[in-house]
Amino acid sequence: MEYWKELLLLGLLCTLGECHPECDQGFKSESRTCIDVNECEEGLCGENTKCFNTNGSFYCQCLPGFKNNNGDFNFTLGGHCQDFNECTGVDNICGHAANCSNRIGSYMCTCHFGYTNANWSTGNCQDIDECKEADDKKEDLCGVKGTCTNSNGSYWCMCSKGYTNYGNERTTCSELDCDSFNGNGRPAPSLEGLADILFMMRNSCLALSDPSTAGEGNTDGNVLLQKLFTGAEAILAPGLDSSEDVSRLLGVVENAIMLIGPQLKDGRTKSVTNETDAEIAVQRGTTPPIGPIHLTNENATLDTDWTTAAGMGSYPGFALAALLSYKNLEISVNRSFNKLTGHEKDGVNPSFQISSRVVSVVVSNPSTQNLSRHVNITLRHLQDKEESAKLSYICAYWNESGAWSTDGCYQLCSNATHTVCTCKHLSSFAVLMALYDIEHTFGLQVVTKIGLAITLVCLILCILTFKFCHSIQGTRTTIHLHLCICLFMADLIFLAGISQTKPVGGCRFVAAMLHYFFLGVFTWMLLEGVQLYRMVVLVFNASIRPLYLFLTGYGTPLLIVVISAIIRPKGYGTDQYCWLSQDGLIWSFYGPVCFIIIFNVFFFIVTVWKLAQKFTSLNPDLSKLHKIRAFTVTAIAQMCILGLMWVFGAFLFQKGTTVEAYIFTILNSLQGALVFLMHCLLSKQVRDEYAHFLSCVCTPQKKRYSDFSTTNPSSSQSQASRSGQHTGESQI
Numbered sequence: 093m094e095y096w097k098e099l100l101l102l103g104l105l106c107t108l109g110e111c112h113p114e115c116d117q118g119f120k121s122e123s124r125t126c127i128d129v130n131e132c133e134e135g136l137c138g139e140n141t142k143c144f145n146t147n148g149s150f151y152c153q154c155l156p157g158f159k160n161n162n163g164d165f166n167f168t169l170g171g172h173c174q175d176f177n178e179c180t181g182v183d184n185i186c187g188h189a190a191n192c193s194n195r196i197g198s199y200m201c202t203c204h205f206g207y208t209n210a211n212w213s214t215g216n217c218q219d220i221d222e223c224k225e226a227d228d229k230k231e232d233l234c235g236v237k238g239t240c241t242n243s244n245g246s247y248w249c250m251c252s253k254g255y256t257n258y259g260n261e262r263t264t265c266s267e268l269d270c271d272s273f274n275g276n277g278r279p280a281p282s283l284e285g286l287a288d289i290l291f292m293m294r295n296s297c298l299a300l301s302d303p304s305t306a307g308e309g310n311t312d313g314n315v316l317l318q319k320l321f322t323g324a325e326a327i328l329a330p331g332l333d334s335s336e337d338v339s340r341l342l343g344v345v346e347n348a349i350m351l352i353g354p355q356l357k358d359g360r361t362k363s364v365t366n367e368t369d370a371e372i373a374v375q376r377g378t379t380p381p382i383g384p385i386h387l388t389n390e391n392a393t394l395d396t397d398w399t400t401a402a403g404m405g406s407y408p409g410f411a412l413a414a415l416l417s418y419k420n421l422e423i424s425v426n427r428s429f430n431k432l433t434g435h436e437k438d439g440v441n442p443s444f445q446i447s448s449r450v451v452s453v454v455v456s457n458p459s460t461q462n463l464s465r466h467v468n469i470t471l472r473h474l475q476d477k478e479e480s481a482k483l484s485y486i487c488a489y490w491n492e493s494g495a496w497s498t499d500g501c502y503q504l505c506s507n508a509t510h511t512v513c514t515c516k517h518l519s520s521f522a523v524l525m526a527l528y529d530i531e532h533t534f535g536l537q538v539v540t541k542i543g544l545a546i547t548l549v550c551l552i553l554c555i556l557t558f559k560f561c562h563s564i565q566g567t568r569t570t571i572h573l574h575l576c577i578c579l580f581m582a583d584l585i586f587l588a589g590i591s592q593t594k595p596v597g598g599c600r601f602v603a604a605m606l607h608y609f610f611l612g613v614f615t616w617m618l619l620e621g622v623q624l625y626r627m628v629v630l631v632f633n634a635s636i637r638p639l640y641l642f643l644t645g646y647g648t649p650l651l652i653v654v655i656s657a658i659i660r661p662k663g664y665g666t667d668q669y670c671w672l673s674q675d676g677l678i679w680s681f682y683g684p685v686c687f688i689i690i691f692n693v694f695f696f697i698v699t700v701w702k703l704a705q706k707f708t709s710l711n712p713d714l715s716k717l718h719k720i721r722a723f724t725v726t727a728i729a730q731m732c733i734l735g736l737m738w739v740f741g742a743f744l745f746q747k748g749t750t751v752e753a754y755i756f757t758i759l760n761s762l763q764g765a766l767v768f769l770m771h772c773l774l775s776k777q778v779r780d781e782y783a784h785f786l787s788c789v790c791t792p793q794k795k796r797y798s799d800f801s802t803t804n805p806s807s808s809q810s811q812a813s814r815s816g817q818h819t820g821e822s823q824i
């Protein structure tokens with residue numbers, strides 16, 4: 093049954109044309125013939141292989157870069173192709189001047205630095221002739237004084253005498269000046285150790301710059317640095333006596349670091365001894381380095397950038413920056429503060445003392461006197477103290493001449509523990525503490541306030557007296573009155589406005605008003621001199637018309653102020669006080685003042701001389717002469733005080749020391765009191781009038797009324813006598 097079924101199926105297939113003959117393995121029947129089967133289409137070989145079909149069979153081969161795990165080259169089944177590492181072969185497949193790195197199915201060759209390969213199919217990496225290449229590109233690898241020599245994979249520079257590349261073969265030759273290690277011709281007997289350092293550095297310098305010894309004389313930079321600091325330690329440990337020694341040591345160490353830095357092998361080198369703490373950063377390369385530099389030790393930090401450190405000049409193939417902190421130098425430099433100026437506060441000169449470690453900043457930039465960008469130096473204080481009215485921190489550098497200076501350095505910010513300094517040039521720095529004797533300032537302020545208050549009170553009394561006291565009316569009293577008004581206004585404005593420097597416009601106005609009223613004081617004093625002269629010399633016609641008085645007394649100062657304000661409006665008011673600036677405009681005050689004083693001196697001499705003549709004349713009118721003598725003495729005293737006051741005033745506004753401020757203030761206070769004493773208290777008429785006034789005030793109301801009615805005739809009497817005096821006075 094089964095058999096028949098099969099036969100039937102075969103017969104059916106044959107009739108359909110699908111019946112084929114028996115074919116061998118690897119063949120299939122098609123159109124009654126056996127044809128080859130393409131086994132490669134069935135993917136029998138696996139990954140990373142190439143399949144080859146053959147008549148009746150097939151075989152597999154691994155792709156290049158792959159290997160069969162059985163080790164067969166041709167295989168059919170059971171083979172497995174895997175990547176193999178070409179680089180691990182016995183011979184470096186890439187040649188001696190290249191690195192080989194395996195890839196899946198292949199490998200890659202990278203030429204060593206200094207080698208190149210234009211065409212891998214022709215061979216291995218070839219040495220680059222850097223010297224020739226640089227020549228072709230018109231570059232100068234070794235500098236004008238260096239000879240470039242090619243070597244396998246590299247090149248090196250040979251420097252001529254006097255030039256060096258600091259032992260770095262591939263660095264430009266730069267000039268080396270060993271003269272800075274000559275000790276400037278004069279050996280310092282007090283610093284024997286320094287002579288040793290100089291000797292060592294000079295030898296090292298000469299060896300470096302001599303091509304015949306370069307190589308063997310090339311001491312290790314780190315060893316040299318160690319020697320330098322050991323030598324410096326020996327000098328620093330006992331302390332330095334003179335400022336010159338400090339300058340010399342700082343200078344030598346800075347120069348030495350400039351020489352040693354480029355010879356150091358590492359990018360960062362730290363060296364700590366008992367006396368110093370140094371950190372040196374070096375960068376080499378064919379192009380100038382860029383980026384920030386941050387060097388720090390326990391008590392100091394330097395922030396700058398490589399552009400500043402390398403400088404704008406020709407690039408020597410390296411750049412260096414060093415921060416060197418001296419641990420015990422403070423004691424030796426806790427002096428030499430005499431060059432520090434401009435730190436007065438309210439007229440008080442501070443006393444200084446050192447307040448941080450001394451640090452030196454060294455960079456390879458040869459022109460450190462005017463850096464393109466400020467460097468920031470943060471210094472730790474020796475003692476934790478906040479800035480206050482009594483204390484401020486200032487950033488200073490040690491000037492080569494052996495004293496602290498501040499120009500080009502200023503304080504960026506301070507807290508109790510640190511001060512940040514920013515400087516436009518480099519050398520050795522420290523933070524100084526400026527201590528202000530605050531009691532002094534306070535005392536001065538009190539004296540100024542009290543003194544001016546006394547003056548103002550006295551002047552008010554004088555003004556009231558001169559205005560309302562009938563018994564003394566006359567030209568002289570008018571002059572006194574206006575002199576007092578000017579002085580009062582000047583002092584009032586001085587008290588209220590001299591230090592109100594903001595806003596600027598207000599300060600200018602205050603300065604102009606002060607200028608006007610102080611000049612007014614002097615012109616009225618001139619009028620007083622003129623009037624005295626007329627009273628004594630031209631006995632008759634002694635009164636001056638008030639119009640002329642006012643025109644001169646108020647007009648002249650106005651004219652001067654207006655002209656000055658037109659010519660130099662910016663000269664009114666400075667940022668410290670509201671007074672005339674000291675650059676020329678001040679002469680629009682001192683000029684007229686000198687002129688007036690000279691004239692008054694002349695008038696007074698003539699007056700005194702005439703007066704003396706009159707006293708010795710046959711029948712002198714003694715009471716009248718005594719009176720004039722009193723006037724003259726008063727006038728002279730007043731002029732002396734005013735003149736003297738402004739002599740000290742000149743110093744005060746110029747430099748502002750405490751003593752001058754005290755004298756100025758005291759004389760100014762005396763001024764008002766003197767006028768009051770001389771013109772009011774010492775004058776009998778005025779005293780009488782005061783007494784009368786006081787008796788009126790003190791008598792009870794009722795009684796005063798009756799008093800008034802009963803004493804009416806006597807008052808008219810006294811008026812008569814007053815008018816008599818009046819006329820009498822105006823006659824003299």
Ligand SMILES: *[C@@H]1O[C@H](CO)[C@@H](O)[C@H](O)[C@H]1NC(C)=O
Pocket residue numbers: 147148
């Ligand atoms: C392949 O082999 C068969 C017999 O083995 C032969 O008859 C045939 O001619 C061969 N074909 C070719 C293309 O060589």
Ligand SMILES: *[C@@H]1O[C@H](CO)[C@@H](O)[C@H](O)[C@H]1NC(C)=O
Pocket residue numbers: 151165166
């Ligand atoms: C691999 O097979 C091809 C074709 O049969 C042959 O020519 C070649 O020699 C074989 N290679 C090896 C290593 O057996």
Ligand SMILES: *[C@@H]1O[C@H](CO)[C@@H](O)[C@H](O)[C@H]1NC(C)=O
Pocket residue numbers: 190191202203204205
């Ligand atoms: C060559 O290989 C060494 C060691 O792995 C490596 O230090 C060097 O940078 C490589 N050189 C290049 C050009 O890749």
Ligand SMILES: *[C@@H]1O[C@H](CO)[C@@H](O)[C@H](O)[C@H]1NC(C)=O
Pocket residue numbers: 211212213214
């Ligand atoms: C590499 O060298 C070969 C043989 O000299 C040459 O046929 C080929 O063109 C070269 N290739 C290049 C990119 O120069």
Ligand SMILES: *[C@@H]1O[C@H](CO)[C@@H](O)[C@H](O)[C@H]1NC(C)=O
Pocket residue numbers: 242243244
């Ligand atoms: C560079 O190396 C090759 C082979 O390693 C040597 O034959 C050749 O003399 C070397 N050239 C120089 C300049 O050292």
Ligand SMILES: *[C@@H]1O[C@H](CO)[C@@H](O)[C@H](O)[C@H]1NC(C)=O
Pocket residue numbers: 325366
């Ligand atoms: C450094 O100071 C330590 C402790 O004071 C001392 O023992 C040491 O001898 C000093 N070193 C030198 C080189 O003076």
Ligand SMILES: *[C@@H]1O[C@H](CO)[C@@H](O)[C@H](O)[C@H]1NC(C)=O
Pocket residue numbers: 369389390391417418419449472473474
């Ligand atoms: C830093 O200052 C502190 C306190 O003034 C001191 O103890 C320390 O030794 C200093 N360190 C250096 C490196 O100068």
Ligand SMILES: *[C@@H]1O[C@H](CO)[C@@H](O)[C@H](O)[C@H]1NC(C)=O
Pocket residue numbers: 395396397465466467468504514
């Ligand atoms: C120094 O500090 C100032 C203010 O903090 C900053 O603007 C400046 O960039 C700093 N300079 C450097 C070189 O870091």
Ligand SMILES: *[C@@H]1O[C@H](CO)[C@@H](O)[C@H](O)[C@H]1NC(C)=O
Pocket residue numbers: 422423426445446474
């Ligand atoms: C510096 O001198 C002052 C007195 O002139 C003294 O009070 C201070 O302690 C000294 N500072 C140092 C660090 O020696």
Ligand SMILES: *[C@@H]1O[C@H](CO)[C@@H](O)[C@H](O)[C@H]1NC(C)=O
Pocket residue numbers: 462463464
């Ligand atoms: C410092 O350099 C700046 C420009 O970088 C220049 O304007 C200035 O005048 C220089 N100052 C001095 C003192 O050379």
Ligand SMILES: *[C@@H]1O[C@H](CO)[C@@H](O)[C@H](O)[C@H]1NC(C)=O
Pocket residue numbers: 431491492493497
């Ligand atoms: C030293 O100070 C003087 C003025 O105080 C100044 O003219 C001079 O340039 C300073 N020297 C240095 C090297 O800064």
Ligand SMILES: *[C@@H]1O[C@H](CO)[C@@H](O)[C@H](O)[C@H]1NC(C)=O
Pocket residue numbers: 470506507508509510512
């Ligand atoms: C003080 O200032 C320094 C530097 O700017 C900073 O590192 C420190 O934290 C400050 N100290 C305090 C207490 O603010």
